Amino acid sequence: MAYYKYGNFLTQEQGQEFDTIHHPGAQTPHSGIYRCEVCGGSVVSTLGNPLPPQGHHPHNPGLGPIQWRLVTKAHWR
Ligand SMILES: [Zn+2]
Numbered sequence: 001m002a003y004y005k006y007g008n009f010l011t012q013e014q015g016q017e018f019d020t021i022h023h024p025g026a027q028t029p030h031s032g033i034y035r036c037e038v039c040g041g042s043v044v045s046t047l048g049n050p051l052p053p054q055g056h057h058p059h060n061p062g063l064g065p066i067q068w069r070l071v072t073k074a075h076w077r
Helices: none
Strands: 032-036 042-045 068-073
Touching (some): 042 068
């Protein structure tokens, strides 16, 4: 999960980048917070670096592999 205190620091957008699922270890397309679609855990990953790999965290048997989805995009201005 990702948390925040002040909603006025965030701006809602409707971009397709928030609907794309990324494999573990894939190149990070936008700096920001990514959520695992399977377990809800979140991480920070930065543009051009790999998203955390499959071994980043365990899932209960039968839940399947990590799937990363952009939650919050960081942008300079
Ligand atoms: Zn997970």
